[in-house]
Amino acid sequence: MSKTAASAEARSIPRFTFRQLHYFAAAARCEQISVAAAEVGVSQSAMTLAIAELERSVGATLFERGRLGVSLTFEGQAFLQQAEGLLHAAQEASRLPFHRPAGLSGRLELAATYTVQGYFLMPMVARFRKLFPNVEVVPIELQRPEIESRLRDGSLELAVVLLSNLESRMGFATRMLASSRRQVWVSHNHPLAGRSVVTWTDLAPYPYIVPMMDEADRNSKRYWQQAGLEPASWIRTSSMEALREMVALGLGVTILSDMVYRTWSLDGRRIQPLPLDQHLPVMEIGLAWRTSPVLSTCAAAFREFLGRNGPQAPDVADAG
Incomplete structure (x- = not known):
């Protein structure tokens, strides 16, 4: 040169x-x-x-x-x-390559719900594959009830789920990896966009947009019921990009976690996040795995890998 x-x-x-x-x-x-x-x-x-x-x-x-x-x-x-x-x-x-098992190979079916798979898990799967190129990781998108059931009956070893949505942790162990706060989303020119904080009463006059995945509809209804209010109307969609576009166009408001937030819709329209004056539970993302029989070598390696990328929270198990 x-x-x-x-x-x-x-x-x-x-x-x-x-x-x-x-x-x-x-x-x-x-x-x-x-x-x-x-x-x-x-x-x-x-x-x-x-x-x-x-x-x-x-x-x-x-x-x-x-x-x-x-x-x-x-x-x-x-x-x-x-x-x-x-x-x-x-x-x-700086740390993982010096501790990986030599020659690890095999196949791992890794279950996740829609939101976790689309907004959290895939970059970690890609990095794991670089470290362990002989391990075939097969992502499987499942609904939360099926994941819980399959972890209990042993037909599924490992999953990454929204821990805050689990009905029961009986029969498997969990470990929190990350948490994400929930905020109100409005368009950048919405009447509420200039507020430093908003209330449920502020939101009630507007249509409320609900994504029909990961039980967001159930959670949304519960939040409104606890506030003792109803939105002007409900708009339901199974497309996150359609939801962003509707919010950005001012067709309604929604409350979702920061993990799925993006500043812009696909058409380049601005979305503004706003804090709610009433505390909402954070969305918790975590590992769930069967406690018996013992995890396969590939599943145990992936559990350790993800554990290194999350907070050192204690594992929770209920074998009942």
């Missing part, structure tokens, strides 16, 4: 650091620089400077700054996916 070509290639390499990516991801998650800085353990000015340097490095504005905090731009949303991939890869490069 000539000196000119090498110089051009060097100039094309982005000059950002993993620390900047870490700060950027924290700010995107918290939507407030001060909150993200406290979570990471640095000063607000240090985080602000790091993010500004990152934006200069990539040549794009990643956040929109406003009175209530920060929100991802369209470019920021796209960059976040790449940044999270790099952070996960760096994390695993």
Whole structure:
């Protein structure tokens, strides 16, 4: 390679650091620089400077700054996916390859519900396959009741589910991997969009959009009943992208978790998340596995792999 070509290639390499990516991801998650800085353990000015340097490095504005905090731009949303991939890869490069069993091979059927499979699980399956290329992981999308039943009768070894939706954990063990808060979604020009917080009374005059998956309809009805109110009407859809488009067009409002939130609809219309004044239970994502007989080697390896990517919460088992 000539000196000119090498110089051009060097100039094309982005000059950002993993620390900047870490700060950027924290700010995107918290939507407030001060909150993200406290979570990471640095000063607000240090985080602000790091993010500004990152934006200069990539040549794009990643956040929109406003009175209530920060929100991802369209470019920021796209960059976040790449940044999270790099952070996960760096994390695993530092620890997992040195502890993996040599020559692990086999087949693992891994069950998950719609939301978990689409918004949480697949990147982890891909990373596991890179570490263990001789293990065939077969994702299976099942409804929550069937997952519970099959874990109990032993026809399913391992699943990743919304723990907060489980009817009973009897007969299998669980481990929480992540949690995701629930917020109100409205269009960016909705009458409620400028609020710092909204109430159920604020939401009642508008149609409420319900995704017909992972029992969101059951949960939504329960929330409204507990509030003692009803929305103006119910709009049901089995398509998450249709739901985002309806919200972005101002056709209704909804309450969903941050895990499935995206700043933009497919047509590039803006969606605004708003906190509700009344606490809602967080959505908990976790592992569930049969307790008897003992897990296969492949299932045990995947359980350990996912456990390294989540909080060190104790396992919960009920063999009754």
